[in-house]
Amino acid sequence: VLLDLTPNTPTFVDANPSWSPGGMSLAFDSTNRLGDGKTNVYTVQKDGTGLLQLTTTGSDSNPNWSPDNKNLVFESGRDNPVPGPSFCAAVNRPVAIAFTDTAMLVTQETKDKVLSVSPSCVVSTYVSLPPTGNAQLERYIAVSPGLGGFTAGYIYVTVRQNILQINPTDKSITTFATIPALPNSNNFITFDQVGSFGYKMIVVGGQTSKAYTVDATGAWSVLADLSGATSELEGSDVAPLSFAPYGGDLLSASKFDNIVYAIAPDGTFSAGPSWSSVEQALAVPSAPCNFGQTSNGFFVAMDEDNKILKFPGSQFIGLGDAMLTPGETTTDIGLQTSSGGVITSSTFWGPLGNPDLEESAFAPCNANNPPATPFSGTLTHEIYKMTSTGTGQARLTTNTFDDTRPAWSPNAKTIVFQSDRDDPNQPTCEAGGTCVNELYSMSATDGSGQTNLTNNLAANDTAPDWEAVSFVVNVVDFAFQPAVAKPKQGGSVLWTFTGPSDHTVTDNSGMGLYDSSTKSAGSSFAFQFVAAGSYPYFCDIHPAMTGTVSVPTTAAPLTGTQTTVFTITWSTGPTPSGYVYDVQISRPTGGGFVPLLTGTTLKTTSFTPDEGTGTYQFEARLRNTANGSASGYSTPVTITVTP
Structure with missing residues (x-):
C-alpha cells in the first residue's frame, strides 16, 4: 500500500529519508517547509503522524539513525553559511x-x-x-x-x-x-x-x-x-x-x-x-x-x-x-x-x-561585467549528532572542508562519511564544486580517530553506507522469533522489541560479546557477527527466553576436482583483539571432525583435497584467549570433490 507520510504542497520538498531500526519512525530533511527556503531535519512516525522538527539552523540535512534508535547523525552547514539567492x-x-x-x-x-x-x-x-x-x-x-x-x-x-x-x-x-x-x-x-x-x-x-x-x-x-x-x-x-x-x-x-x-x-x-x-x-x-x-x-x-x-x-x-x-x-x-x-x-x-x-x-560577460571570482568564504558542511528528539546537538568534525553523508555503523561505535579534505586543489575546488572525496570513519562518541578508508584521489568516493541488517529477530513476550537467527557471515542481527514487557539480548557464550541492556517496547538493538560459529543468547530478565545466532562458514567453489584449490572462509571482518579462530575438517574417509587450524587469526585458507574424492566438511568457531570460552562450531559447509 502506497502511503504518503509527509503530504505537502509544491512549495516545500521532503528528501533523504532514513528509517529507524525496526521501522517505527522516519527521519528526513525538509526544505522550505516553513516558507523560508531553509532545510532542517524532521522525524515522523511510520503512519505519518507525530511530525517533529529537530533542527532549526536552516542548513541541516541527510540524517541517519544510530542502531539503538536513540540518536541521529547528520550534516550541517550552520558553521559556514552557503551563499545562495x-x-x-x-x-x-x-x-x-x-x-x-x-x-x-x-x-x-x-x-x-x-x-x-x-x-x-x-x-x-x-x-x-x-x-x-x-x-x-x-x-x-x-x-x-x-x-x-x-x-x-x-x-x-x-x-x-x-x-x-x-x-x-x-x-x-x-x-x-x-x-x-x-x-x-x-x-x-x-x-x-x-x-x-x-x-x-x-x-x-x-x-x-x-x-x-x-x-x-x-x-x-x-x-x-x-x-x-x-x-x-x-x-x-x-x-x-x-x-x-x-x-x-x-x-x-x-x-x-x-x-x-x-x-x-x-x-x-x-x-x-x-x-x-x-x-x-x-x-x-x-x-x-x-x-x-x-x-x-x-x-x-x-x-x-x-x-x-x-x-x-x-x-x-x-x-x-x-x-x-x-x-x-x-x-x-x-x-x-x-x-x-x-x-x-x-x-x-x-x-x-x-x-x-x-x-x-x-549576466553576459563584457567590459562592464567582470568575470566572477571564487567565493571568498567556505562552502562546507560538518558532521553533527543529536538525540532522536533533537537535543544534545554536538559537532563531530571541525575543519574548513566539506564533510557530508554520514552513516552510523551497526555496532554504534563508528560513523563513516565522505570528505574532500584531501583534494590537492583545496580550497579553490570548493567554490566550483569540483573537489574529489574520500571516505572517512571516526568514533561515534566524539569524532576522534578520523581515518581515511579509501586513499584514492583518482576516484571520487561518495555516499558511504553500511551493509544492511542481515537478519531480524522479534523480541516478544516471552520468546525470540525466530529462535535461530541466520545472518550471513559478517552480517548484523537486529532485535526489535515489541513488548509489552522489558527484555534484554545478552550473550550466553561466556565471551561477553554483547548485552543490549534493558530494552522497552519500540526499542531495538543490533550486533555484527564477524565470525562463523553458533552463538547462544538469552534474556537476562527472563532467563527461559533463549535463542541462537548461527553464522556459516563458507566455501568457494562448492564442487571441484582433486586439483581444485578451494577457499574456506570463516570471517569477513577484522579479528577482534584477544580472540582467535578454531577450524575443523571432516574428510571423506571418515573419523568425524578433526582440527585443521587451531588458534589462528587468519580469516580464510586455501585447501586442496588431500584424501581423494568425496565430500569434505568444514566448521569454525570464535574463541576468547583470555578465558577459553568460545562460540559453538558453525553449521558445516560441504564441498564435493569429483575425479
Missing part, C-alpha cells in the same frame, strides 16, 4: 529577464512596458510597449549578441503574434516580424549562440508547441512541430556542443510533461532530461560573470512573489556547459550535467519561494 528588486509579476551591456531588462505579465534594473537593483522604466490594455500575457525578451547578421544590443520582445524590435540608442520600437500562428501569450524568444541554427533568432510558440527560426531580415520558418508530443513549450536554449548527447540541439522545456525536449537542427526531436514542472532550459556560461561591480551573476523572476532574486556568479564557476532547469511550480532549480554522453540530474537550489517561478538569466 537573495532579494534584488521588487517587480510586479515579473516574467522574463535579458541583459544589455549596462542594464537588466525585465518584462511583466500585466504591464505594457519593459523595466530596467541596475546592478544595484534599482528599478526604472526602460520603455513603454505598444498598448494592449495591460493585458495578462507573458511577454518574453531577448537581446541580440550580434551574430547571424543581427545588430548587437538590439532588443526583441514577443507580444502576441508580433516580435517587437527596440533600438537601444533611441528606444524606438518597430515590428520586426509577425508569425500569425503564434498564440496570444507564452512565446519564448532566444538567440542561437552556438551556431547549430545559423545564429538565428529562435521563437518557441507556447501553447502551439512549435519552434521557429527567424533570420536577420525578419523572415521566419517552422523549425519543429511538437504539438503531437506536448501541449506547451516555453523556456529554451541551444545546448553547448559538449552537452552530449544533445550538444547543439535546442533544449525546450515542457512544464506539463516534466520534460526538456531536444530539437535537432533538422527539426527532429526527442525527449531529453526530465525535471518536475520544468519552465526553462538554460545553458550555464563556461566562464560566468557578475553584473556590474557586484558579486551577483544569475537572476530569477518570481512571478507570484513579485520579485527578482539574485545569485552570486561564483556559484557557477566550474559548472560551465551544464544546463539549468528551473521548475515553475516546484520553484527549485535543476542542474543537468553531461559526462560520457550520460545526463545526470541534481538539485542546484531550491525551492526559492511561491509558485510561479518564471524565467532566469545570466
Whole structure:
C-alpha cells in the first residue's frame, strides 16, 4: 500500500529519508517547509503522524539513525553559511529577464512596458510597449549578441503574434516580424549562440508547441512541430556542443510533461532530461560573470512573489556547459550535467519561494561585467549528532572542508562519511564544486580517530553506507522469533522489541560479546557477527527466553576436482583483539571432525583435497584467549570433490 507520510504542497520538498531500526519512525530533511527556503531535519512516525522538527539552523540535512534508535547523525552547514539567492528588486509579476551591456531588462505579465534594473537593483522604466490594455500575457525578451547578421544590443520582445524590435540608442520600437500562428501569450524568444541554427533568432510558440527560426531580415520558418508530443513549450536554449548527447540541439522545456525536449537542427526531436514542472532550459556560461561591480551573476523572476532574486556568479564557476532547469511550480532549480554522453540530474537550489517561478538569466560577460571570482568564504558542511528528539546537538568534525553523508555503523561505535579534505586543489575546488572525496570513519562518541578508508584521489568516493541488517529477530513476550537467527557471515542481527514487557539480548557464550541492556517496547538493538560459529543468547530478565545466532562458514567453489584449490572462509571482518579462530575438517574417509587450524587469526585458507574424492566438511568457531570460552562450531559447509 502506497502511503504518503509527509503530504505537502509544491512549495516545500521532503528528501533523504532514513528509517529507524525496526521501522517505527522516519527521519528526513525538509526544505522550505516553513516558507523560508531553509532545510532542517524532521522525524515522523511510520503512519505519518507525530511530525517533529529537530533542527532549526536552516542548513541541516541527510540524517541517519544510530542502531539503538536513540540518536541521529547528520550534516550541517550552520558553521559556514552557503551563499545562495537573495532579494534584488521588487517587480510586479515579473516574467522574463535579458541583459544589455549596462542594464537588466525585465518584462511583466500585466504591464505594457519593459523595466530596467541596475546592478544595484534599482528599478526604472526602460520603455513603454505598444498598448494592449495591460493585458495578462507573458511577454518574453531577448537581446541580440550580434551574430547571424543581427545588430548587437538590439532588443526583441514577443507580444502576441508580433516580435517587437527596440533600438537601444533611441528606444524606438518597430515590428520586426509577425508569425500569425503564434498564440496570444507564452512565446519564448532566444538567440542561437552556438551556431547549430545559423545564429538565428529562435521563437518557441507556447501553447502551439512549435519552434521557429527567424533570420536577420525578419523572415521566419517552422523549425519543429511538437504539438503531437506536448501541449506547451516555453523556456529554451541551444545546448553547448559538449552537452552530449544533445550538444547543439535546442533544449525546450515542457512544464506539463516534466520534460526538456531536444530539437535537432533538422527539426527532429526527442525527449531529453526530465525535471518536475520544468519552465526553462538554460545553458550555464563556461566562464560566468557578475553584473556590474557586484558579486551577483544569475537572476530569477518570481512571478507570484513579485520579485527578482539574485545569485552570486561564483556559484557557477566550474559548472560551465551544464544546463539549468528551473521548475515553475516546484520553484527549485535543476542542474543537468553531461559526462560520457550520460545526463545526470541534481538539485542546484531550491525551492526559492511561491509558485510561479518564471524565467532566469545570466549576466553576459563584457567590459562592464567582470568575470566572477571564487567565493571568498567556505562552502562546507560538518558532521553533527543529536538525540532522536533533537537535543544534545554536538559537532563531530571541525575543519574548513566539506564533510557530508554520514552513516552510523551497526555496532554504534563508528560513523563513516565522505570528505574532500584531501583534494590537492583545496580550497579553490570548493567554490566550483569540483573537489574529489574520500571516505572517512571516526568514533561515534566524539569524532576522534578520523581515518581515511579509501586513499584514492583518482576516484571520487561518495555516499558511504553500511551493509544492511542481515537478519531480524522479534523480541516478544516471552520468546525470540525466530529462535535461530541466520545472518550471513559478517552480517548484523537486529532485535526489535515489541513488548509489552522489558527484555534484554545478552550473550550466553561466556565471551561477553554483547548485552543490549534493558530494552522497552519500540526499542531495538543490533550486533555484527564477524565470525562463523553458533552463538547462544538469552534474556537476562527472563532467563527461559533463549535463542541462537548461527553464522556459516563458507566455501568457494562448492564442487571441484582433486586439483581444485578451494577457499574456506570463516570471517569477513577484522579479528577482534584477544580472540582467535578454531577450524575443523571432516574428510571423506571418515573419523568425524578433526582440527585443521587451531588458534589462528587468519580469516580464510586455501585447501586442496588431500584424501581423494568425496565430500569434505568444514566448521569454525570464535574463541576468547583470555578465558577459553568460545562460540559453538558453525553449521558445516560441504564441498564435493569429483575425479
